[in-house]
Amino acid sequence: MSIVKKLLKKYNNIPLPAKAALWFVFCSIVQKSISLLTTPIFTRLMTTEQYGQFNVYNSWLQIFTIITTLRLNYAVFNKGMSKYKDDRDAYTSTMQSLTFIITGIVFVIYLIFREQVNAIVELPTFIMIAIFLELFVTPAIDFWTIRKRYEYIYRPVVVRTLIMAFLNAGLGVAAVLISDEKGYARIISCVLVNLIFGVALFTYNLRKGKTLFVWKYAKFAVLFNIPLLLHYISQYILDQFDRIMVQKMVSFAAAGIYGVAYNAGMIMKIVTQSLNNALVPWQYDKLEKKKFKDLDDTTFLIFILVAGIALVFSAFAPELMILLADEKYHEAVYVIPPVALGMFFSYVYVTFANVEFFYNQTKFTMFISMGGALLNVGLNYIGIMTFGYIAAAYTTLFCYVVFAISHYFYMSYSVKKALGVTKIFRTTRMMILFAVVLAAGLVVIAVYDLIIVRYSIMAVILIVALIKRKEIIALLKSVRKPKKVDAKAET
Numbered sequence: 001m002s003i004v005k006k007l008l009k010k011y012n013n014i015p016l017p018a019k020a021a022l023w024f025v026f027c028s029i030v031q032k033s034i035s036l037l038t039t040p041i042f043t044r045l046m047t048t049e050q051y052g053q054f055n056v057y058n059s060w061l062q063i064f065t066i067i068t069t070l071r072l073n074y075a076v077f078n079k080g081m082s083k084y085k086d087d088r089d090a091y092t093s094t095m096q097s098l099t100f101i102i103t104g105i106v107f108v109i110y111l112i113f114r115e116q117v118n119a120i121v122e123l124p125t126f127i128m129i130a131i132f133l134e135l136f137v138t139p140a141i142d143f144w145t146i147r148k149r150y151e152y153i154y155r156p157v158v159v160r161t162l163i164m165a166f167l168n169a170g171l172g173v174a175a176v177l178i179s180d181e182k183g184y185a186r187i188i189s190c191v192l193v194n195l196i197f198g199v200a201l202f203t204y205n206l207r208k209g210k211t212l213f214v215w216k217y218a219k220f221a222v223l224f225n226i227p228l229l230l231h232y233i234s235q236y237i238l239d240q241f242d243r244i245m246v247q248k249m250v251s252f253a254a255a256g257i258y259g260v261a262y263n264a265g266m267i268m269k270i271v272t273q274s275l276n277n278a279l280v281p282w283q284y285d286k287l288e289k290k291k292f293k294d295l296d297d298t299t300f301l302i303f304i305l306v307a308g309i310a311l312v313f314s315a316f317a318p319e320l321m322i323l324l325a326d327e328k329y330h331e332a333v334y335v336i337p338p339v340a341l342g343m344f345f346s347y348v349y350v351t352f353a354n355v356e357f358f359y360n361q362t363k364f365t366m367f368i369s370m371g372g373a374l375l376n377v378g379l380n381y382i383g384i385m386t387f388g389y390i391a392a393a394y395t396t397l398f399c400y401v402v403f404a405i406s407h408y409f410y411m412s413y414s415v416k417k418a419l420g421v422t423k424i425f426r427t428t429r430m431m432i433l434f435a436v437v438l439a440a441g442l443v444v445i446a447v448y449d450l451i452i453v454r455y456s457i458m459a460v461i462l463i464v465a466l467i468k469r470k471e472i473i474a475l476l477k478s479v480r481k482p483k484k485v486d487a488k489a490e491t
Helices: 002-012 016-045 048-069 075-083 085-112 114-121 125-150 155-178 182-209 215-249 252-265 268-288 292-315 317-324 327-358 365-387 391-419 427-446 451-467 469-478
Strands: none
Touching (some): 016 048, 016 155, 016 252, 048 085, 048 125, 048 182, 048 215, 075 085, 085 114, 085 215, 125 155, 125 182, 155 182, 215 252, 215 365, 215 391, 252 317, 252 327, 252 391, 268 292, 268 327, 292 317, 292 327, 292 427, 292 451, 317 327, 327 391, 327 427, 391 427
């Protein structure tokens, strides 16, 4: 009992921002874990085509979400929480009403051109209407959640997240079991859960705001976010659009097989997002104090840590696919390594972008994003046509590498412009690390059929991590020291 008391005492002494961050990370892990644990059930109950329908639905939902929300639930909402801190209720209800109005306009356009839209997305009208019902109310969930996060009110967010995650999984399994159209049943179950919570929180936000619309808030949000839309769309293309291209160029079945492996590789995103959340305050602190050597050395070691995790994760890909799905999906095992390594390079470019944001040098961020997205679409088309749908994962990895290198040089330019300093990070060792990571990834893929060799590689990495465990723990602790960061900088 003394151990429990000590742990509780330590927990109670944690600062509120750190405690809230801990619970939000916990929620994210549980949410992703539930999704991962139910994947083997869905892949065995549904055909590859039906599972492909569900994956493609999620991809198109993201596209329509960007269009109908203008991503007002991203940085601009946090900006508004700071800018209009004395009237947050009205700001929240205004953002909600604004997304509702935009969704209504887009919905009318869809109804006019529904036959053409249905032909493009390859989903029936009743599914598209279900998507729009979801789009009308689910921004309310985001606004409510982000505000609670901003104010460090974590308990209701934890409860809501866990209930939705378990309900989504349970209702989804039940719907798939009782329906012949299992792909559409899984989609409707997701929509229903989001509608239940979306309507409730939509009403709550509206009553609390006591107003439908404040023109000043709407004007500020739209003018702030419109220049960033292409950046958000470009990010989406890198994360999701390959699945749509697989669907259009191959089949729903191929999209389903590809989607299972891709979602498995995206588990790495939990690691990278958690690390980035911990890194940003520390990174800004080092930049503010101009402690560039500390920033360079520690960031480089963190890059090595993330790369090691990505490689171990990639090495376990065959076993992971056996757990997640039956043999009809196993051909996509080669999708997991490029996705996992892509998350490493995604983490790298976000780290460099944080420096750009700190110095308010975002002028070319949109152009880098657009260039990477267009390159991704072009390479996906060539890769899928030439080598098959699995090539889409490798072309996406290549684009993440281009993103990381482009942001590195733009970040260096930004620092030089702001401070006159030539660079923060040492270029040579950074580029050597990138090359070693890519080469190691290729080696892991090459030895998939050689279990002894593959396990030996994993054992070496794990032994090194075990030997260096004290240094790794000290490293992670060093970037978790809480520091208040200006809200403007975070946006």
